[in-house]
Amino acid sequence: MPKIANYGYLLSAGLETHVVIHPTLHNAANNIRRIRKAARHCLFADEVKLKFYRTYTKGNCELECESDRMEHECGCVTYYLPRSSKNTVVCGLKDFECVRRVQYASESLLDEDTSCARCVPGCVSLNYLPVISGTELLKEDFILKENFSNPDINIEELAVIHFFYEFNSFRARTKEEFLGFADFLANSGGILGLFLGFSMLSVIELLYFMFLLPHTIIKNYFSRKKDIHKEEDISEASTSVKVILYLID
Template sequence: MLGKLITALDKFLFSNLKTINNNCVRWLFKLTWIIAVGFSLSGLLFYSKQAYNKWHNTPDISISIKSIPSRDIPFPAITICQPLVPTQILNGASIYYYFQDRNTEKIKSNLSSEFYNYLPIAVQTCLLQFASIALLKIGTNRTETNFMKLLKNAKYNFIFRHCEFRNLTLSCDNLLTQTLTDFGFCYTFNMQKYFEIFQAEILSDDFDFYKNEIRNESNNTNIQFVSRIRAEKKNSFGVLFEFRGKVQYCRHIGHNLKLIIHKPNEIPTIFHDSYFVEILRYKYFFINAKVNVINKNLHDYSTEIRQCYFEGEKKLKFFKNYSKALCEFECLTNYTLRICGCTKFNMPRENNTKVCDLDKVQCYQNIKELWPNINESSSDVSEDCKCLKPCTDIEYNFEVEKETIKSTNRIFSYDGTYFHTSFKNHVIDEHTKYVVYTIQNFIADCGGLIGLFLGFSLLSIYEIVCDFFVFSIKSISNRNFEKSIKSKNLFEKKILKNIQVI
């Protein structure tokens, strides 16, 4: 069959050579023709491969920017943390004296069992630098306690005096949700509900406090508070704090409040941007946002190329919604559990997972400080995590107003800290990534390369098909004609033979 095909191609391609009687010239012509076709096919394959790599492996990605109304995105969640030592261990003397052995005997004489119970809370939320000293001082004498229960009962000389939304005074209990961070319990504005964030069926009962959050309609207004307020410029949020009585601040933070800005469907983590508000000051923050979108023509590319996940491509164990920050936080949690045998108190966990005590503080702190290097260098960690951004994502950040009132004494009759925030502009930028070199461009380039190297087009295909069809019909007709001639000759021979016999 192959031999017949080669013979047919030889007749079809080199039919014009029949007029040349010199066999050497005919074979030389065939050889040069084959070489020319070989070079053309090689060039075609080489440049076609480059075009394929440009389309499939290294696509040309561009970004288009357009303005959209800020009301098209949700208002961010804002978490407020107070860096204070619990009041249960404030005994009239500075807690720092206890660790620095200043008048230790005098201090110890005034210490109660409550002090020793709550000292691990203060150390893990505020005084991490004293963890090893605290372990030496109280580690052997302390009775076993429920860390999370004590953490929930910790008290601070810190209250919310005033909360406002859309320039209307509302109940702080209705506006703020209690959330757990590495500072202990903080308060978050505009966060979604517990069952919308967590995979509650596998989460430890220690996080049940999220279920008790209150978010009711204010009695004074007709505004119904929902977990995703639109990010209109009029949707401003302000809060006033007051510190009452004796307070001791976390030394590594100073006299500042910590603010964490994140999306409403996330809990605050160390992987979110944080800002500080100086105590007894009035600060106005502007919110800037940017929307990142990936065009659907990138969907068929691998995650390594587009560097993001479309919805549903990556699932998290403890959270219903995927985000890069939550993925990093869950990955850090899993690695901490594997190395330390426990998790930090604010990390998501199952009921049978142990909460780290003072003896494990150094372990999880080392992991936290070295995490960027661990995540990049450790193959097992990076392979399990692969925390990329969602393909559709919103980035929030604060911009501090330059002209701020230095002291709240000018506004209020008592010492307090006030901050107010709203969107800076009515419009925000939407950045859309899309592939410039699409499959249509690839097909067009391949068509151009085929035309360049082989002089080929769709009409050429039609011509070849027609010629091959005609050639096939002629071959079949000739074969049938030859068969009929042979049959006729055989018939005539038989007749002649019979006549001779007679």
């Protein structure tokens, strides 16, 4: 099996091993799509199209990245990696050093330029995490059926493995926007209301005293000034009328 160190687990003979499987479902709310990919650290399946796989996962992306890099640098691809065409050469023993170098560079986290660091986790994924424990088998005749034993079986060469779920259900982890604009306004209003007695009426009053009140004062000032000019014009006109009447008399 390829990459046993990455994906495999070592189980010893002579032990009864229990493998508890813990499913982990990672989900994502649709509202995080507007967040930059570099900020949310995950990709939706319809945001990236892989060359060899239908569905985007971090594992599929890493295998595709390693295959492309190996074909480019070594001129061949190992038998367990996807190949771009049927004519792609499968790596042999003579390509071992080049293959190891590419594998190390692809899995390295120190240099993002030579690694597959662009392969971030999927926003929606289902993973199975095992928890392994074991104990030694009893040094007695191994009973195959009731009242029947086989003394020829060597316990030290036998391994018993149990796979099971610890619970019948599991929780999903949902990634969503922690604080949206509406949440920010609500939280800000609540905090200000708690410490300052702040409310929407306070906002209206603040806007009134900042904009509406000065506007009203200025408007009233010019209105009174205009009325004064009108009164002066009327008084001058009445004086002229009196003078004309006196001359006629």
